[in-house]
Amino acid sequence: MNQITELDSVERPTLSDEAFQRIATIAKGNWGLHLEENKRPLVTARLSKRVTATGVSSFADYIALIEAGDAAECDHFVSALTTNVTHFFREQHHFDYLAETVAPALQGHRSVRVWSAGCSTGQEPYSIAATLSRALPKASDLRILATDVDQDVLHKAEGGTYPAAEVVFPSPALEAQVFGTKERGPNRSVRPELRSMVTFRRLNLIQPWPVSGAFDAIFCRNVAIYFDKPTQAGLWQRFASHLKPNGHLFIGHSERVEHPETLGLQPAGITLYRKSLALDGGR
Ligand SMILES: C[S@@+](CC[C@H](N)C(=O)[O-])C[C@H]1O[C@@H](n2cnc3c(N)ncnc32)[C@H](O)[C@@H]1O
Incomplete structure (x- = not known):
């Protein structure tokens, strides 16, 4: 046969x-x-x-x-x-903006908080960690919350080890930021100092969020594409309320926040929004 x-x-x-x-x-x-x-x-x-x-x-x-x-x-x-497709420094312009515009404004801040919502196998939060640790070398309290609904991808993300064949970067310099330069072999492991910056948690974005405090930046990219417009609108509204004044929301290349001004958000670049300073009682 x-x-x-x-x-x-x-x-x-x-x-x-x-x-x-x-x-x-x-x-x-x-x-x-x-x-x-x-x-x-x-x-x-x-x-x-x-x-x-x-x-x-x-x-x-x-x-x-x-x-x-x-x-x-x-x-x-x-x-x-759903699909778990992701890669390091995906939509690189977001990481350039994080390094060149967001980080300088956070210089001297006591703590810096970022949320990667729908983090899949971890490439996104580790790219954030690499970018911020380089841009804010003196920050003493730099923490990234990384969440996903899928336990399997979280397990892989937490391990921080990837088959070398699956590791694709826009440039060798960015690869070195995440993995260092020494290790060569069938697997690559994220630098321990980056891993320790990231906390992985299971979280379903359409259920209540056991998340306290507000964030300097929220990445929720290529997740809301699975949701209908009203669900997306509710999600953007909830993210806006979890941003610090001047905090940034990064979304996926095919996603869009409708009427961002009604949420206190201003367009700040391609698929990225900044929260107005005055809203939400300075939360
Ligand atoms: C395509 S990946 C995006 C990964 C990464 N943000 C990126 O842009 O490269 C989409 C992720 O969204 C997660 N997801 C789908 N529905 C979700 C929900 N209701 N709550 C939380 N995560 C969800 C999936 O498990 C998957 O890991």
Whole structure:
């Protein structure tokens, strides 16, 4: 039997209209994921694998597992419906702005707080750590909170070790900032001083946030693309209220804050916003 015949013989469970609607309702209600009809082939393909892996015999049985709140399978469910694609210094202009505009304004501040929301496997918070430790070498209390809903990616992020083959940087100089120059081998490990700046936590952005205090910068990039417009608007509003005056919000290249002025935000560059000084009682 050749490969094509083998693939043809794999039968996918059928995803009925009703099953798709139930999946869309669960995904939206629990994780904010907006699944339109055009996502149906992708949902069918990805969740078929979970139907097979769990050993249930139909989508209806699989949905029952998720509705019953099976924690491990809920993780697989959300992971199957999102992507964890990320890389070091992604959208490099944000890191240039962080180094050249945000950091100088933070010189002399007692503490600096940054949140990487939807951090995936850690490349984003480690890029922030590398940028700020270089731009603010004297900062004594520089901390980055990195959160994601997916426990698997957080585990990898916390480890801070990446197969060399997966490590891609815009330049060797930036690579050295994250990994140093000595280590060569099949894996690369983030410099310990950067790792100690980052705290990883599990957090679902559409649930209440157990996050206290306000941030000098929040990165939430390439996450809100999964949400519908009202969910995005609510998210931007919540981020705005967690920014210090003059704090910055960095979002993904295909995302946009509508009417930022109503949230006390001003456009400050490409997909980046600064919070006005006077709003929110100086929080
Ligand atoms: C494409 S990655 C973005 C990674 C990084 N911010 C970047 O731009 O390179 C999207 C991440 O959003 C996370 N995510 C999706 N829905 C989420 C939610 N409701 N709460 C928190 N994280 C979520 C996914 O687990 C995934 O790791």
